[in-house]
Amino acid sequence: MTENPFTNYLKSPEIKNVTIKDPFWGRYIDLVRDVVVPYQWKILNDLVDIPVKSHAIKNFKIATGLENGEFEGFVFQDSDVAKWLEAASYVLEKYPNPDLEKKVDEVIDIIEKAQWEDGYLNTYFTIKEKGKRWTNLEECHELYTAGHMIEAGVAHFKATGKTKLLDIVCRLADHIYSVFGKEEGKIRGYDGHPEIELALVKLYEVTNNSKYLELAKFFIDERGQEPYYFDIEWEKRGKKEHWKGFKGLGREYLQAHKPVREQREAVGHAVRAVYLYSGMADVAYYTKDKELYDVCEVLFEDIRNRKMYITGAIGSSAHGEAFTFEYDLPNAAAYAETCASVGLVFFAHRMNRIKPHRKYYDVIERALYNTIIGSISQDGKKYFYVNPLEVFPKEAEKRFDRHHVKPERQPWFGCACCPPNVARLLASLGRHVYSYNHDGIYVNLYIGSSVQVEVGGVKVLLQQVSSYPFEDMVKIDLKPSKEARFKLCLRIPSWCENYEVLVNGKKEEMQKLPSGYVCIEKLWGKNDQVILKIPTEVKIVSSHPQIRSNVGKVAVVKGPVVFCAEEADNGKNLHLLFVDVNSKCKLEFDSNILEGLYTVEIDGFRMAEDDFGQELYKSHKPKFVPAKIKLIPYYAWANRGANEMRVWLFGK
Numbered sequence: 246m247t248e249n250p251f252t253n254y255l256k257s258p259e260i261k262n263v264t265i266k267d268p269f270w271g272r273y274i275d276l277v278r279d280v281v282v283p284y285q286w287k288i289l290n291d292l293v294d295i296p297v298k299s300h301a302i303k304n305f306k307i308a309t310g311l312e313n314g315e316f317e318g319f320v321f322q323d324s325d326v327a328k329w330l331e332a333a334s335y336v337l338e339k340y341p342n343p344d345l346e347k348k349v350d351e352v353i354d355i356i357e358k359a360q361w362e363d364g365y366l367n368t369y370f371t372i373k374e375k376g377k378r379w380t381n382l383e384e385c386h387e388l389y390t391a392g393h394m395i396e397a398g399v400a401h402f403k404a405t406g407k408t409k410l411l412d413i414v415c416r417l418a419d420h421i422y423s424v425f426g427k428e429e430g431k432i433r434g435y436d437g438h439p440e441i442e443l444a445l446v447k448l449y450e451v452t453n454n455s456k457y458l459e460l461a462k463f464f465i466d467e468r469g470q471e472p473y474y475f476d477i478e479w480e481k482r483g484k485k486e487h488w489k490g491f492k493g494l495g496r497e498y499l500q501a502h503k504p505v506r507e508q509r510e511a512v513g514h515a516v517r518a519v520y521l522y523s524g525m526a527d528v529a530y531y532t533k534d535k536e537l538y539d540v541c542e543v544l545f546e547d548i549r550n551r552k553m554y555i556t557g558a559i560g561s562s563a564h565g566e567a568f569t570f571e572y573d574l575p576n577a578a579a580y581a582e583t584c585a586s587v588g589l590v591f592f593a594h595r596m597n598r599i600k601p602h603r604k605y606y607d608v609i610e611r612a613l614y615n616t617i618i619g620s621i622s623q624d625g626k627k628y629f630y631v632n633p634l635e636v637f638p639k640e641a642e643k644r645f646d647r648h649h650v651k652p653e654r655q656p657w658f659g660c661a662c663c664p665p666n667v668a669r670l671l672a673s674l675g676r677h678v679y680s681y682n683h684d685g686i687y688v689n690l691y692i693g694s695s696v697q698v699e700v701g702g703v704k705v706l707l708q709q710v711s712s713y714p715f716e717d718m719v720k721i722d723l724k725p726s727k728e729a730r731f732k733l734c735l736r737i738p739s740w741c742e743n744y745e746v747l748v749n750g751k752k753e754e755m756q757k758l759p760s761g762y763v764c765i766e767k768l769w770g771k772n773d774q775v776i777l778k779i780p781t782e783v784k785i786v787s788s789h790p791q792i793r794s795n796v797g798k799v800a801v802v803k804g805p806v807v808f809c810a811e812e813a814d815n816g817k818n819l820h821l822l823f824v825d826v827n828s829k830c831k832l833e834f835d836s837n838i839l840e841g842l843y844t845v846e847i848d849g850f851r852m853a854e855d856d857f858g859q860e861l862y863k864s865h866k867p868k869f870v871p872a873k874i875k876l877i878p879y880y881a882w883a884n885r886g887a888n889e890m891r892v893w894l895f896g897k
Contacts, residue, residue, distance in 0.1 A: 263675030364420030442524025515560030557612030603761030685732030
C-alpha cells in the first residue's frame with residue numbers, strides 16, 4: 246500500500262497572530278512596513294523622480310475615465326498594483342494604519358470603477374485593445390494579472406474583513422469560470438504565464454466555493470494537451486504577435502511542452518515553472534490527487550539537487566529567464582531572477598504543508614537569507630531583478646551577453662514584477678515561521694517571534710528568542726491555556742551536524758523523524774521552556790563536480806548564509822584570489838561596514854601579476870603571495886557602490 250501524503254496537512258498561522266521581534270529579521274519587517282510599501286505606493290503613482298515611471302495607477306484611472314491618456318507600460322502592468330495591494334494588506338493585518346488603509350481603499354474604489362459589468366478586469370484591454378480580450382493568452386498575461394488581483398482580494402479580506410475587493414475578484418473569477426472550461430462554447434485554454442491556478446485555490450479557501458478549485462484544476466489539467474491551444478489561438482488571430490519573436494521561445498518557456506502529469510524535469514521560464522508547481526501542489530492536496538503530488542515532488546527534487554544556486558536562486562539563463570539543464574549554474578552569466586526565488590518559496594512552503602520535511606525549509610532559508618533580502622538595498626529603495634554570483638562591472642557594461650547583470654541595484658524597472666513580489670513575501674514572513682495541525686506545532690524557521698495557535702482545542706502561545714543564524718541558541722517558551730499533550734516539532738537543517746535539545750534544562754526523549762524534524766511529545770504546562778543549540782559554524786564548501794563553473798572553487802557559508810568577496814574589502818581582480826582550504830574561518834562583527842555586519846576572514850593567496858610583463862601568453866610559473874581574504878554576507882553586497890563581487894573563489 247502506497248503512503249498517503251495527505252494525512253498530516255499543516256496550517257499556516259494568520260499574519261496577525263505572529264509577532265516578529267528578531268535581531269536579524271526585525272529590520273526587514275520594519276523596512277517593508279515603514280519604507281518599502283509607502284515608497285512603492287509613490288512609485289506606482291509616479292510621484293518619485295526616477296528614470297522609469299510606473300504609470301500603473303494612472304492606467305486604472307484612465308480605464309475608469311477619471312483621467313485622460315493612453316495605456317503605458319507592459320501588458321501586465323496591473324499586476325504591480327495587485328502585488329502592492331497584497332503587500333499593503335499583509336502590513337495592515339499586523340499593523341493597523343489609517344493612512345495606509347485609506348490609500349488602499351482609494352485604489353480599490355478605482356479598481357471597482359474599472360471593472361466591466363460582466364466582471365472582466367484588465368486596463369490594457371480596456372484602454373488599448375478593447376475588442377481583443379481573451380484572444381492572446383499565450384503572450385498577454387490576462388489570467389496572470391487576474392490571478393494577482395485575486396490574491397490581493399483574498400489578502401485584503403483576511404486583513405481587514407472588508408469585502409469590496411473580495412467581491413470584485415469573485416466577480417472576476419466568476420467571469421473567468423463562464424469563459425473557460427471543457428463545456429461547449431467555452432475556451433479550452435490557459436495563460437502563458439501560470440499564476441491564476443494558485444490564486445483560485447486561495448479564493449476557494451476563503452469562500453469555500455468549489456467552482457474556483459474546479460477551475461484551477463481545469464487550467465492545470467489542460468496545460469500542454471494536444472491539440473496545442475496556443476497554435477489554435479495563433480491561427481485564429483491571424484498569426485499576429487504581441488512581442489516580436491515571442492513564438493521562438495518555445496513551449497518549454499510557457500510550461501506547456503507536456504501535460505503536467507508527464508513532466509519530470511524543471512525546464513523553461515523559472516518563474517512560470519514555480520508558480521505553476523505551487524498551484525499544482527495546492528490542487529493536489531485539495532483534490533487528494535497523489536499522482537499530481539508525486540509529480541510536484543519529482544520537480545522539486547530536480548530543482549533542489551540539480552538546478553539551484555547555493556544562494557537559493559534559480560533560472561540560470563538570461564534567454565527565456567530559464568532553467569537550462571542539470572548542473573548548468575554559471576555564476577557571472579546567471580539570471581537568477583528575484584521573482585523566481587520568491588516563487589520557489591511559495592512552492593516549497595506548499596509542499597511542506599502537505600508532507601513536512603526539512604528539505605523544503607532548507608531551500609526556503611537559502612532563498613530568504615541570500616537572494617531575496619539581497620535583492621533589496623539597505624534603504625529599501627533600490628532593487629536587483631537579476632542576482633548573479635559573480636560580477637565584474639566592466640564585463641556587465643561591455644559584453645552583450647552580460648547586459649542583464651547590474652553591478653548596482655536599480656530604482657525601478659519597466660517590468661517591475663520583482664520589487665512588489667519581495668514586499669509581499671517579506672510582509673507575510675510570519676506565515677512561514679510556524680506551521681501547526683490538530684496534534685502539534687512545527688517550528689520551520691528560527692526567527693525571534695511569538696505565535697498563538699489552537700492545537701487539539703487548546704490555545705497555545707509560543708514565544709521564540711533566537712540569535713540564529715550568526716549565533717547558535719534558540720529558546721522557546723510554551724504557554725498553553727491549560728495543560729495539554731501535543732507535539733513540538735523542530736526542524737534540524739540538513740547542514741547541521743550536531744545539535745542539542747533541552748526541556749526545562751534537561752535532555753528530553755525525542756523522536757527523530759525521517760523528515761529531519763525532531764519531535765517532543767509531552768504534557769506541556771504553562772511555564773515549559775525548550776532550548777535548541779544549533780551550531781552554525783562557518784564552513785568551506787564545494788559544489789557538485791558536474792557544476793563546471795565551480796570546479797576548483799569553494800564558497801564560505803554559515804548555516805543558510807552565503808558569504809562573498811567584494812572589491813571594496815579585497816581590492817581589484819578578485820579572480821586572482823585563492824582560498825587556503827586548510828585555513829580556519831574567523832567570524833567577527835565589523836561595526837564599520839554598513840552600520841554593522843558579520844564578516845569572515847580567511848587566509849589565502851593572491852596570484853602575482855607584476856612579474857608577467859606585457860606579453861599576452863608565455864611560459865610562466867605563477868607566483869602566489871599570502872593574503873587575508875575578507876568576506877561579507879551575499880545579501881549585503883553592492884551597498885558600497887559598483888565593484889567586483891564573487892561567491893565562488895578558487896581553492897588552493
